[in-house]
Amino acid sequence: MAEEINGVPCDKMFGAIAKVRENGDLAxxxxxxxxxWVEGTAAQSTIHEWYGLxxxxxxxxxxxxxxxxxxxxxGHGPTPxxxxxxxxxxxxxxxxxxxAAARExxxxxxSSTVSADIDVRGVLGVDPDVRKGFSQVTIEFDIDxxxxxxxxxxxxxAGAKYSAVYDMLANPTEVxxxxx
Numbered sequence: 001m002a003e004e005i006n007g008v009p010c011d012k013m014f015g016a017i018a019k020v021r022e023n024g025d026l027a028x029x030x031x032x033x034x035x036x037w038v039e040g041t042a043a044q045s046t047i048h049e050w051y052g053l054x055x056x057x058x059x060x061x062x063x064x065x066x067x068x069x070x071x072x073x074x075g076h077g078p079t080p081x082x083x084x085x086x087x088x089x090x091x092x093x094x095x096x097x098x099x100a101a102a103r104e105x106x107x108x109x110x111s112s113t114v115s116a117d118i119d120v121r122g123v124l125g126v127d128p129d130v131r132k133g134f135s136q137v138t139i140e141f142d143i144d145x146x147x148x149x150x151x152x153x154x155x156x157x158a159g160a161k162y163s164a165v166y167d168m169l170a171n172p173t174e175v176x177x178x179x180x
Contacts, residue, residue: 008101042068042076095159
């Protein structure tokens with residue numbers, strides 16, 4: 001197998017899989033973000049430190065993201081909900097890219113459009129019976145690759161199946177909110 005396919009370092013990917021198979025403790029990761037209120041409905045998160053492969057880690061650089069709300073905010077950034085859509089599309093896309101690399105399929109282009117429906121009566125407290133989160137999320141992929149349509153479908157299916165973000169949206173996740 002080639003050392004790198006579609007920009008995915010295959011030796012590194014398969015090496016990590018082998019290490020995790022040998023030692024399940026290395027599979028325990030923790031991601032975090034530090035968040036500060038900016039003004040109004042805006043907040044800013046900084047992402048840098050994480051834990052994985054048995055040790056504390058840092059990203060190559062510190063990443064900063066601002067979020068705001070379109071009707072009550074001041075235009076500081078996308079909504080938190082839109083970041084979730086970005087996370088979903090990015091996670092499944094990564095799965096498509098790594099799956100293609102593992103199958104030695106050359107990708108020419110991968111794009112997607114993701115959208116979600118939400119009834120803000122729940123968020124605004126107008127109707128306590130209306131869900132506060134998304135009622136439906138739809139993602140549509142357009143993959144140009146050197147493979148059959150069936151192989152493209154398999155890449156998308158595997159990308160969703162192994163996506164952590166897809167799992168978090170499709171299944172209940174325990175969330176604890178506390179103060180210090």
